[in-house]
Amino acid sequence: MKYAVRFYTKTGNTKRLAEAIAEELGIEALPLSAPITEAVDILFLGNSYYAFTIDPEVRSFIASLSKDKVGKIVNFGSAALLNSTWKKVKAEAEKVGIPMDEKEFHCKGEFKMLHKGKPDANDLRAAREFAASYK
Template identity: 75%
Template sequence: MTYAVRYYTKTGNTKRLAEAIAKELGVEALPISEAIEEPVDILFLGNSYYAFNIDPEVKAFVGSLDKNKVGKIVNFGSAAMLNSTYKKVKAEADKVGIPMDEKEFHCKGEFKGIHKGRPNQDDIDAAVQFVKQYK
C-alpha cells in the first residue's frame, strides 16, 4: 500500500495532525502546493473550514488530481466551529472521479482562543490510531 499526506492550514493545527499521520505511515507530510507525482493508493488530505467552506486552494488541489495517480482520498482535519469537511471535499473529488473513503478523522482546533490547545496530544494520538486501520 502506498500513501501520500497533503494538507492545507492557516493556523498550523491541521499541519500538526498531518505530520503525526505521515510519521505513522512512513511518508512526509507536505502542503497541497506539492503535487502528487507518483501514484498512491491512499491520499490523506488535511483541511478545515474557512468562512463556512473549504479554501479555494483545497478545491483547486483536488481538482488538479489525476484519478490514475490517486486510488482514494481519506479526509482529515480540525476546526474550531464546524466539523466535517467531508461533503465539500467529496463534491470536488467527484468532479475528477476520485473516490472518497467513507471514514474520516476530525477533531477540534484552536482558533482565536476557542478550544485552547487543540489539537492536543490526545487528538494527535487519536489521529494516529485512526490511520492504523489503513496499514
C-alpha cells in the first residue's frame, strides 16, 4: 500500500493529527500546497470546518486530484464546535470520481477558550491507531 497525508489547518490542530498519522505510516505529512505527484492507494486528507463548511483551499485541492493518482480518500480532522466534514469532502471527491472511505478520524480541537489542549496526547495516540488500521 502506498499512502499520502495532506492537511489544511488554520490553528495547527489538524497539522498535529496529520503528523501523528504520517508518523505511523512512515511518511511525511504535507500541506495541501504539496501536490500528489505519484499514485497512492490512500490519501489521508486532514481538514476542518471554517465558517460552517470546508475551506475553499480544500475544495481546490480535491478538484486537482485525479482517480488515476488517488485510490481513495480517508478523511480526518478536528473542530471546536462542529463534527465531521466527511459529507462535504465526499461531495467534492465525487466530482472527480474518487471514492471516500466510510471510516474517518475526528476529535475536538482547541479554539479560543474551547477544548483547551486538544488534540491531546490521547487524541494523537488514537489518530496513530486509526492510521495503523490501514496498514
